Amino acid sequence: MDFDAAFDKIVNGTAVVTVKYGDKANGMTAAWYTRVSNNPPMIAVSISYRRFTYELIKKSGFFCINLLAEDQIPLAKKFGFSSGRNSDKFKGVSYKSAKSGSPVLDGVAGYLDCKVHKMVEAGDHMIFIGEVIDAAASDRKPLPARMEDYA
Numbered sequence: 001m002d003f004d005a006a007f008d009k010i011v012n013g014t015a016v017v018t019v020k021y022g023d024k025a026n027g028m029t030a031a032w033y034t035r036v037s038n039n040p041p042m043i044a045v046s047i048s049y050r051r052f053t054y055e056l057i058k059k060s061g062f063f064c065i066n067l068l069a070e071d072q073i074p075l076a077k078k079f080g081f082s083s084g085r086n087s088d089k090f091k092g093v094s095y096k097s098a099k100s101g102s103p104v105l106d107g108v109a110g111y112l113d114c115k116v117h118k119m120v121e122a123g124d125h126m127i128f129i130g131e132v133i134d135a136a137a138s139d140r141k142p143l144p145a146r147m148e149d150y151a
Contacts, residue, residue: 013142014068016079017045017053018095018103021060025090025103028053029080031145032125033065041132043112046125052084057116057128064102067110069140075105076143099134110137 012034018027032046043065047054057063068076079089094106098113105111114130121127 012145013109014076014145016066016068016075016105017047017057018064018066018105019053019056019060019062020097020101020103021056024056024084026053026056026084027066027079027089027103027105028084029076030065036129041135042117042129043114043132044127044129046122046127048125050124054126058119058126060101061116062100062102063114063116063128063130064098064100064104065112065114066103066105066108067112067137068105068143069107069109069138070143072105072107072143107140108138109140109142111135 012031015030015033016027017030018025028051030045034044036042036044045063045065082089090103095103098104098111100113100115102113112132113134115133116128117131118129119126120129
């Protein structure tokens with residue numbers, strides 16, 4: 001069974017999932033997110049239990065999906081190649097705070113700021129279903145997912 005090859009055919013944009021808890025902000029590159037409801041607006045993101053972002057979302061109850069623009073490959077790499085446990089991924093990165101306090105990266109194609117509505121265990125990942133509390137979109141084109149480039 002070649003499920004990896006089939007999974008690679010699922011097309012999604014590249015995002016950075018951000019969160020802030022206390023004085024610690026973190027983010028991770030992700031392509032495993034999707035809309036799940038229009039009313040109320042909800043989005044789901046799947047995050048490994050091993051990720052520092054998982055720990056912070058669980059504690060804070062919020063997260064923000066930053067939809068990267070097509071020229072933001074360097075940000076995808078920056079947030080995909082190291083752990084926030086050991087480094088400040090936001091060093092040198094311009095951002096503002098969303099309503100939830102989660103970082104919104106400058107220049108993104110759009111963002112969805114979410115309050116955790118429900119958590120669902122899914123194998124080696126947790127699915128966080130978030131109700132969108134704020135969102136915005138720019139006229140910039142989104143960055144297609146090529147997770148092998150940013151993992």
